[in-house]
Amino acid sequence: MNIVVCVKYVPDATADRKFEEDNTVDRVGVDGLLSELDEYAVEQALQLKEKAESPEDVTVTALCVGPEQAVDAVRKALQMGADKGVLVTDDAIAGSDYVATSLVLAKAVEKIGVPDLVMCGMASTDASGSVVPAMLAERLGLPQVTFASKIETQGDQVRIKRDSDTATEVIGGTMPLVLSVTDQTGEARYPSFKGIMAAKKKPMETLSLADIDVAPSLVGLSVSWSEVEETAARPPRTAGEIVTDEDGSGAGALTEFLVSKKFI
Amino acid sequence: MSEVLVVVDHVDGAIRKPTFELLTLARGLGEPAAVFFGSADAGATAAEQLGKHGAEKVYVVDDAEIKGYLVAPKAEALAQLVEKASPAAVLLVSGYEGKEVAARLAIKTESGLITDAVDLAEGGVTTQSVFAGNYTVKAKVTKGTPIITVKPNSAQVEEVGAAGTVEAFTATISDAAKTAQIVAQQPRKASGRPELTEAAIVVSGGRGTGGNFEPIEGLADALGAAVGASRAAVDSGWMPHTFQVGQTGKTVSPQLYVANGISGAIQHRAGMQTSKTIVAVNKDEEAPIFELVDFGVVGDLHAVLPAATEAINQRKG
Numbered sequence: 096m097n098i099v100v101c102v103k104y105v106p107d108a109t110a111d112r113k114f115e116e117d118n119t120v121d122r123v124g125v126d127g128l129l130s131e132l133d134e135y136a137v138e139q140a141l142q143l144k145e146k147a148e149s150p151e152d153v154t155v156t157a158l159c160v161g162p163e164q165a166v167d168a169v170r171k172a173l174q175m176g177a178d179k180g181v182l183v184t185d186d187a188i189a190g191s192d193y194v195a196t197s198l199v200l201a202k203a204v205e206k207i208g209v210p211d212l213v214m215c216g217m218a219s220t221d222a223s224g225s226v227v228p229a230m231l232a233e234r235l236g237l238p239q240v241t242f243a244s245k246i247e248t249q250g251d252q253v254r255i256k257r258d259s260d261t262a263t264e265v266i267g268g269t270m271p272l273v274l275s276v277t278d279q280t281g282e283a284r285y286p287s288f289k290g291i292m293a294a295k296k297k298p299m300e301t302l303s304l305a306d307i308d309v310a311p312s313l314v315g316l317s318v319s320w321s322e323v324e325e326t327a328a329r330p331p332r333t334a335g336e337i338v339t340d341e342d343g344s345g346a347g348a349l350t351e352f353l354v355s356k357k358f359i
Numbered sequence: 360m361s362e363v364l365v366v367v368d369h370v371d372g373a374i375r376k377p378t379f380e381l382l383t384l385a386r387g388l389g390e391p392a393a394v395f396f397g398s399a400d401a402g403a404t405a406a407e408q409l410g411k412h413g414a415e416k417v418y419v420v421d422d423a424e425i426k427g428y429l430v431a432p433k434a435e436a437l438a439q440l441v442e443k444a445s446p447a448a449v450l451l452v453s454g455y456e457g458k459e460v461a462a463r464l465a466i467k468t469e470s471g472l473i474t475d476a477v478d479l480a481e482g483g484v485t486t487q488s489v490f491a492g493n494y495t496v497k498a499k500v501t502k503g504t505p506i507i508t509v510k511p512n513s514a515q516v517e518e519v520g521a522a523g524t525v526e527a528f529t530a531t532i533s534d535a536a537k538t539a540q541i542v543a544q545q546p547r548k549a550s551g552r553p554e555l556t557e558a559a560i561v562v563s564g565g566r567g568t569g570g571n572f573e574p575i576e577g578l579a580d581a582l583g584a585a586v587g588a589s590r591a592a593v594d595s596g597w598m599p600h601t602f603q604v605g606q607t608g609k610t611v612s613p614q615l616y617v618a619n620g621i622s623g624a625i626q627h628r629a630g631m632q633t634s635k636t637i638v639a640v641n642k643d644e645e646a647p648i649f650e651l652v653d654f655g656v657v658g659d660l661h662a663v664l665p666a667a668t669e670a671i672n673q674r675k676g
């Protein structure tokens with residue numbers, strides 16, 4: 096069985112994230128890492144491998160589209176236990192929107208060889224669109240079972256549980272398909288010392304657009320199908336009033352505040 | 360004037376509020392035309408309400424054949440409708456399904472996609488809130504038919520009498536689109552409280568509740584609010600995941616958000632930072648949530664909330 100896990104390299108959410116002058120996300124001047132939400136996808140892929148009848152027949156490939164530094168994201172996936180890494184990097188890709196990113200990912204998946212499972216995180220922590228998995232499925236002509244909080248497989252059958260807005264659902268499909276997982280699937284493992292050492296010897300391939308037959312004119316900021324016109328830091332919230340509760344004074348003050356704002 | 364397609368979000372014919380908000384926004388871009396997936400009967404009933412909220416036309420796509428097959432068939436049908444109607448834009452509700460239908464539709468129609476808009480202005484300029492609410496971005500689709508998903512609570516629901524004329528639309532659905540299927544479904548029990556994403560007021564509890572959500576629920580009921588939770592409260596099994604507010608839960612943007620026993624981690628902020636008024640009760644005066652608040656109480660929620668609830672209930676008489 097072949098599993099491709101799509102892992103994105105994103106600016107660290109706990110650091111200062113910002114935009115470049117051309118309104119694209121600054122991906123080079125800030126600390127980046129493997130999108131936390133994609134760690135859950137790597138974890139689930141590894142668990143599927145470990146649970147397989149013959150784990151050695153399951154190959155987990157971590158795939159990333161991003162700048163050169165994005166190799167860190169792929170490496171982290173290898174340290175966690177993925178077997179192979181692929182980074183698609185090319186100057187022409189910078190500033191790509193979802194549509195172009197999904198094209199590059201789809202072409203790279205085809206290059207790797209259409210797998211049984213393409214696994215994604217539920218959203219990237221920077222763009223948080225939650226749309227790349229569906230786009231990838233559309234481009235690859237595959238079904239999608241997404242936002243899984245629990246995954247079960249039996250042969251080529253996949254069942255997931257998901258909490259949608261109005262119901263808890265069980266969704267089923269047949270491989271090959273695109274699967275995305277939420278952080279409800281369970282903690283992702285930390286790379287062990289052994290894993291970190293082993294990762295150094297694992298196959299790691301870097302591909303350019305030419306390697307996956309994508310014309311540079313199809314990707315990048317200038318051919319983006321949507322355009323950011325303006326970015327602005329949200330004005331900091333003005334410091335509010337903070338009171339300390341003493342002998343029940345807090346409840347009174349809180350009630351007064353709610354009344355003054357007409358919430359009561 | 361071109362049509363603006365609004366994909367109706369409904370459960371067994373019951374239209375959810377964000378759809379009406381989309382109809383309000385659609386009026387600024389063209390002539391609102393709702394797209395209803397369901398039986399002809401349900402469509403006719405829905406059309407009345409959709410018309411009341413501004414839909415001039417209601418396309419009814421019979422879903423007998425595609426029910427339970429999730430997003431792919433809907434995207435196919437919409438692509439065919441886009442071809443026929445050449446709309447000025449397609450609007451969907453930002454939720455799991457809306458976003459994914461939009462994603463597939465964008466690829467099919469070679470159109471640009473913008474997700475999670477919180478406002479929509481003339482010319483299709485959207486406003487989004489990004490990086491955990493720390494930035495606002497204005498953007499526009501530049502290719503094809505703008506496909507835009509809009510977050511709940513982004514516009515006022517307005518009643519305007521429009522025709523709501525029903526037009527059946529027959530789509531051809533490929534077998535390939537019918538491959539991922541809902542095999543079981545358990546509708547969520549109604550809590551009797553407002554929906555988290557739609558509520559004007561949200562009262563949330565975190566690890567600081569110690570697992571006792573009674574004070575949270577009491578205050579919520581006194582204020583007519585929805586109940587929310589932090590991931591810590593959800594991970595501890597105190598509340599179901601559907602109550603989670605934050606990056607991997609719901610994004611809420613109510614008039615009032617009351618965070619109780621919640622420290623204010625970036626992932627939690629991502630889901631509530633754009634609330635109009637923020638109040639927190641936390642016993643640690645250093646808790647980062649206090650950086651966000653309009654009003655904060657440093658104190659024990661188990662003491663402050665029940666007393667406040669009582670005072671509020673008394674006022675309401």
Ligand SMILES: Cc1cc2nc3c(=O)[nH]c(=O)nc-3n(C[C@H](O)[C@H](O)[C@H](O)COP(=O)(O)OP(=O)(O)OC[C@H]3O[C@@H](n4cnc5c(N)ncnc54)[C@H](O)[C@@H]3O)c2cc1C
Nearest residue numbers: 565566567589590591605606607620621622627642643660
């Ligand atoms: C990938 C990822 C996604 C995440 N997504 C989300 C998400 O969607 N939503 C989310 O909320 N979190 C999310 N988190 C988790 C987030 O980082 C925090 O761990 C979480 O929000 C903490 O919840 P908390 O504030 O309830 O708990 P804590 O951080 O433990 O804070 C508890 C607070 O309660 C206060 N307190 C304790 N007792 C009392 C009392 N008696 N009265 C008053 N105050 C009291 C304490 O002073 C403290 O400030 C995510 C994390 C990751 C890594």
Ligand SMILES: Nc1ncnc2c1ncn2[C@@H]1O[C@H](COP(=O)(O)O)[C@@H](O)[C@H]1O
Nearest residue numbers: 101102160215216218219224225226227
């Ligand atoms: N540049 C990328 N490289 C690899 N995977 C990606 C990339 N962008 C998105 N993905 C995958 O798609 C998921 C959803 O991303 P998004 O639609 O941007 O929220 C992520 O969790 C990743 O699994």
